[in-house]
Amino acid sequence: MIDLHLHLDGSLSIEDFQYLAARNHVDLGKDFPSNVYVPEGCRSLEEYLTRFDLPCALMQDEFSIAYVTKSLVERLYKAGYIYAEIRFAPLLHTLKGMSQEDAVISALSGLNNALRGKENFDANLILCCMRQADYHTNHETVRLAAKYKGKKVVCLDLAGPEAFHTGDYYKSLFDEAHDNDVDIIIHAGEACGSDEVIRAIDLLHAKRIGHGIHLDLSRENVRKVIEKRIAFEFCPxxxxxxxSLTDYQNVPLRNFDKYGIMVTINSDNMTVSNTDVLQEYRHLYKTFNLTKQEVRHLLANSIEAAFISVDEKMKFLKELDKRIDDYYNKIIE
Ligand SMILES: [Zn+2]
Structure with a gap:
């Protein structure tokens, strides 16, 4: 499997929570472990985002960031993934005085430790700016994305409550990233509508859109995303x-695909959403009766949209063809 949209702080294992709570003297609350998953009857993205408070409280020092990163990469490898891009916002990890740069260095150390000796598997990091953070704090994240580009940091993202500010508010930050050849993803068209997706592409230089399910497939918009080869990271x-959606039936998978728009399937948060990419494919298989060719096509889209070299893409496509029967059997079982 491949996951391109995977938040580190939304994907701690139950054991990670227990270990770090004891080490860092953090109270997990009387509802643990149910309080690490999406709240029952969750009504909005804002409510969903409250589930990141506890993992972030545990990840305020170098050791803890390295620990959870290593843990996640090792779980993905064991589960038969071939590639993942793991994202996190270093600015959320400075409450106890750690710098954003130290948070990035720690995540890289956990990542590189976990990758050692693993064949036919790779993972990279994406750094997130946050919509609710101030300019200077986000600017430091932009600087770090440029500084660590090519050193296992592959991209800069904008996450957080989508209704906070529209994309134009962040233009100078993402202009600077673009001028420094940093690839860009924007969370857009999840809680808000199509205009925010278009702003992400036109104003913020996005090459991939986190979610984007609410994109209006007008002739003009379709032409734009096809011409610019924009990939969409669906997390159903x-x-x-x-x-943001009421039913798996409303995932605009076939609508996007019929225009040739590149769609990828992702988990978003393995713990908060209590899912993984295999589960997402299972839901889509049950809803749309996906064939093996369609699953292979979607996974090949993920490889095509990944921020890796052409050589690595060729290598992972070969690996995908070796594993597709196994993946599909697991999806339909
Ligand atoms: Zn996300």
Whole structure:
């Protein structure tokens, strides 16, 4: 499997929570472990985002960031993934005085430790700016994305409550990233509508869109995303939980695909959403009766949209062809 949209702080294992809570003297609350998953009857993205408070409280020092990163990469490898891009916002990890740069260095050390000796598997990091953070704090994240580009940091993202500010508010930050050849993803078209997706592409230089399910497939918009080869990171279960979608039937998979728009399937948050990419494919298989060719096509899209070299893409496509029968059997079982 391949996951291109996977938040580190939304994907701690139950054991990670227990270990770090004891080490860092953090109270997990009387509802643990149910309080690490999306709240029952969650009504919005804002409510969903409250589930990041506890993992972030545990990840305020170098050791803890390295620990959870290593843990996640090792779980993905064991589960038969071939590639993942793991994202996190270093600015959320400075409450106890750690710098954003130290947070990035720690995540890289956990990542590189976990990758050692693993064949036919790779993972990279994406750094997130946050919509609710101030300019200077986000600017430091932009600087770090440029500084660590090519050193296992592959991209800069904008996450957080989509209704906070529209894309134009962040233009100078993402202009600077673009001028420094940093690739860009923007969370857009999840809680808000199509205009925010277009702003992400036109104003913020996005090459991939986190979610984007609400893109209006007008002739002009379709032409734009095809011409610019924009890839969309769908995370169906997460969208149902945040009430961005009401049913798996409403995932615009076939609508996007019929125009040749590049769609990828992702988990968003393995713990908060209580899912993984295999589960997402299972839901889509049950809803749309996906064939093996369609699953292979979607996974090949993920490889095509990944921020890796052409040689690595060729290598992972070969690996995908070796594993597709196994993947499909697991999806339909
Ligand atoms: Zn996300």
């Amino acid at each position: 279960t997460s969208n149902l939980q945040t009430k």
